[in-house]
Amino acid sequence: MRYFLYFAYDGTNYHGWQIQPNAITVQQCLEEAMQTLLRQPTPVTGAGRTDTGVNARVMVAHFDTDTALPEPATFADRLNRLLPPDIAVYRCVPVTSEAHARFDATSRTYKYYIIDHKSPFAERYAWRYRGTLDFEAMNTAAEKLYSYIDFTSFSKLHTDVKTNNCRITHARWEKEGEGYTFTITADRFLRNMVRAIVGTLIEVGRHKITVDDFCAIIEGKNRGLAGTSMPGKALFLHDVSYPEDIFNV
């Protein structure tokens, strides 16, 4: 039996999602709690990986069990009691046996939060900029993302993916709460991509580069051309979408 787990985490105290030696990761915490509950090693496969310090409002992972869980909702509750306060499971739902949290995801949405003033409460999850940003120019540049598919310029070097092609379907800055939020949706994202895009858009907002320069950076297909990667604490994996039929069990 295969299940999807929907959960959230505050990435502050984790070296990202993916299990790695000598560092605490979210995947490791989750697998340890699963092993305690199911009494056997139970690998979980995430919808993607998040880097150190990056948060997830919604992350999805799949796992398999030998026998059906009597009550998936209760299982989520029991898992929550074992997990630390900064990881919370929302739902556990049965899916078809071939459903895959990573390969079946049709879109992912990330949000990046920035504020323009000191704020004790927002600053844990937002990046503070000094001065003013031209959000109109940043949105003009963001719209250009829809016209491209190869985002090599915004990808970490030497990753193991076969293609750097992504279809970005939404990319926009909006005033929200105490500051501005950048929301970006695509079928897939390359490693480091959102933070590199945000860093480059901020250069547009500071009038260090023009919208045309922004396009030239994408067309250059060279990571060295783009802006710096932004801090992880202000980045949230916000949602992951799947086709309905994988839930028809």
Added chain:
Amino acid sequence: MRYFLYFAYDGTNYHGWQIQPNAITVQQCLEEAMQTLLRQPTPVTGAGRTDTGVNARVMVAHFDTDTALPEPATFADRLNRLLPPDIAVYRCVPVTSEAHARFDATSRTYKYYIIDHKSPFAERYAWRYRGTLDFEAMNTAAEKLYSYIDFTSFSKLHTDVKTNNCRITHARWEKEGEGYTFTITADRFLRNMVRAIVGTLIEVGRHKITVDDFCAIIEGKNRGLAGTSMPGKALFLHDVSYPEDIFNV
């Protein structure tokens, strides 16, 4: 010259507002930053004290200078650069020489946040309850607060105040964000009062006591009768009001 300072703080890492030996407090951090900027010891007098772990979205304090600050707004910015990230000054405004942050405050508003589910992001500033609470009964009880003035039952013992009389003008639970928020406004509050009121209202919400019991607790004027004091992390000093004329400088 006298000034009012408006600021916010995350109380997580502080032993409350008021200076005390062998513990870091918000007042101490603020006075240290003031001394650095003004090059002389500069006491600040707060609108009230908050206890260990309690947060302030708006706190007000007054201080005096020998000569007028050339630019109060710039002074606030410079103060912010000296203060840690969990204390943020919003405004510095001149007031009349007799204006007093504590004695002139006409009302204070506190908020208490509770949630009914595990949440990595909300839980830093909210108290989580398990089970269900009868918010209708809690609001019926909260309305009774308007009929009383002596709140000895909700006050910490052995405090140095002359009277336990307060005029509560607003007290209500409302659904907000991920959970419920209790908003309470009064001319003044006794030490520990909001957290004791919330703890007792939660006993009403759990049907451990009735609304009549709640009234009897107030009428008993005995702290031993009321519910337990709730954790500080979910309590926010939300606002402090002053008469307009103290700003006519």
